[in-house]
Amino acid sequence: MNSVVVVGTQWGDEGKGKITDFLAKEADAVVRFQGGNNAGHTIVFDDKKYALHLVPSGIFRKDTVNVLANGMVINPKALIEELEMLKSRGINDFKLAISDRAHIVLPYHVQLDGLFEDLKKDNKKVGTTNKGIGPAYNDKSSRIGIRVCDFIDLDVFKDKLQDNLEYYNKLFKLFGKPLIETADVYNEYKEYSNLIKQYVKDTGLLLNNMLEEGKKVLFEGAQGALLCLDHGTYPFVTSSSPTAASVPLSTGISPKYINEILGVTKAYSTRVGSGYFVTEFEDDVAENIRDVGHEYGTTTGRPRRIGWIDTVVLRHTRRISGITGLSVMLLDVLSGIDTLKICVAYKLEGEIIDYVPASISDFERCEPIYIELEGWNEDITTTTSFSDLPVNAQQYLNKISELSNIDLAMFSVGPDRKQTVVLKNMFK
Numbered sequence: 001m002n003s004v005v006v007v008g009t010q011w012g013d014e015g016k017g018k019i020t021d022f023l024a025k026e027a028d029a030v031v032r033f034q035g036g037n038n039a040g041h042t043i044v045f046d047d048k049k050y051a052l053h054l055v056p057s058g059i060f061r062k063d064t065v066n067v068l069a070n071g072m073v074i075n076p077k078a079l080i081e082e083l084e085m086l087k088s089r090g091i092n093d094f095k096l097a098i099s100d101r102a103h104i105v106l107p108y109h110v111q112l113d114g115l116f117e118d119l120k121k122d123n124k125k126v127g128t129t130n131k132g133i134g135p136a137y138n139d140k141s142s143r144i145g146i147r148v149c150d151f152i153d154l155d156v157f158k159d160k161l162q163d164n165l166e167y168y169n170k171l172f173k174l175f176g177k178p179l180i181e182t183a184d185v186y187n188e189y190k191e192y193s194n195l196i197k198q199y200v201k202d203t204g205l206l207l208n209n210m211l212e213e214g215k216k217v218l219f220e221g222a223q224g225a226l227l228c229l230d231h232g233t234y235p236f237v238t239s240s241s242p243t244a245a246s247v248p249l250s251t252g253i254s255p256k257y258i259n260e261i262l263g264v265t266k267a268y269s270t271r272v273g274s275g276y277f278v279t280e281f282e283d284d285v286a287e288n289i290r291d292v293g294h295e296y297g298t299t300t301g302r303p304r305r306i307g308w309i310d311t312v313v314l315r316h317t318r319r320i321s322g323i324t325g326l327s328v329m330l331l332d333v334l335s336g337i338d339t340l341k342i343c344v345a346y347k348l349e350g351e352i353i354d355y356v357p358a359s360i361s362d363f364e365r366c367e368p369i370y371i372e373l374e375g376w377n378e379d380i381t382t383t384t385s386f387s388d389l390p391v392n393a394q395q396y397l398n399k400i401s402e403l404s405n406i407d408l409a410m411f412s413v414g415p416d417r418k419q420t421v422v423l424k425n426m427f428k
């Protein structure tokens with residue numbers, strides 16, 4: 001198999017960055033295919049920690065091609081800052097390719113993101129990362145977006161920028177927001193345009209060629225399936241589709257090249273931003289999970305909301321992404337908890353259901369139905385095989401695999417690359 005897709009099965013922050021970094025050692029290319037710098041992928045190795053927002057997790061391996069594909073919305077300033085941060089930490093030798101069809105995020109998108117949220121009633125705010133992601137995708141579907149190929153042609157960039165600011169400044173004026181001058185944005189961003197030009201390519205062509213030559217390609221999803229614009233808990237979702245189904249469209253590769261799909265889940269659940277979360281709980285156990293698991297957003301620093309693992313969500317995600325292997329992350333965080341709960345179904349108005357309802361008001365009325373398993377007390381952070389795990393931890397993993405109907409491919413017992421146990425090789 002020469003393509004593997006890594007997708008989040010929950011609401012993002014499942015630890016995909018670590019898994020992608022781990023699989024990247026076998027890959028010839030690592031591809032981010034949707035979202036932008038709303039994502040935060042934390043990678044730890046050699047006692048160093050890196051937070052990536054735009055750059056694919058293969059950037060630490062000098063022979064790996066790192067692709068920012070057409071489905072992404074890219075903030076050029078944030079990209080340059082991220083590359084500078086990597087260079088300042090000695091990561092100089094890398095291969096980067098940016099799709100000429102990806103869209104650009106500009107300062108007016110960020111201001112619009114804040115404005116749209118401000119205009120919503122409190123219970124309707126999405127709680128976005130305020131990085132301008134939604135407004136950039138709005139522009140894409142309104143056909144006024146600025147693509148990378150436009151951005152690196154400075155005349156085209158200036159012309160489109162001027163048109164868009166004429167339009168959006170009317171809105172900013174109406175709502176008392178600062179006006180944004182074309183010249184200010186142009187003068188600053190033309191520098192970024194010149195800096196990124198060297199990396200711009202038709203990445204669809206590049207990736208199809210690589211796959212046809214038998215090279216190994218890893219597709220790195222950002223966010224999680226429940227934040228999918230189509231299949232998530234709409235409207236409390238992001239503006240792209242972080243599913244495996246999104247990969248061909250968002251990269252330009254033929255759908256026939258998708259092979260294995262690795263779903264990444266935490267051993268529990270978390271969510272940041274608004275929106276109902278069936279298995280959420282708040283007590284000393286949740287506080288302990290938040291502390292031990294460092295459950296604070298990589299992008300915004302917000303404390304993450306904590307819940308038990310939800311296998312209704314996992315089955316939903318398995319269906320929409322065709323997941324062929326499950327990676328359970330942060331298992332070590334659950335050590336020392338007496339009783340662990342697993343959500344097996346929902347109760348909606350007295351009826352037991354086994355799906356995520358489309359209607360948010362139905363979803364908000366769903367109550368979790370749990371089974372309980374006995375926890376374990378042992379420190380498992382040095383575990384190197386499944387059979388090394390305490391029996392209760394083995395039973396916990398087996399139960400998740402059985403209920404989600406996905407074979408266990410990997411599990412993780414700590415943040416370091418070394419703390420990863422592989423049961424199934426995704427690249428064969």
Ligand code: IMP
Pocket residue numbers: 011012013038039040126127128129130131132133134222223227236237238239272273274
């Ligand atoms: P946006 O993507 O900034 O528009 O935010 C929309 C929703 O997706 C909010 O609830 C965010 O908290 C959530 N979100 C976006 N990116 C991530 C991520 O990488 N991890 C977790 N949640 C995210």
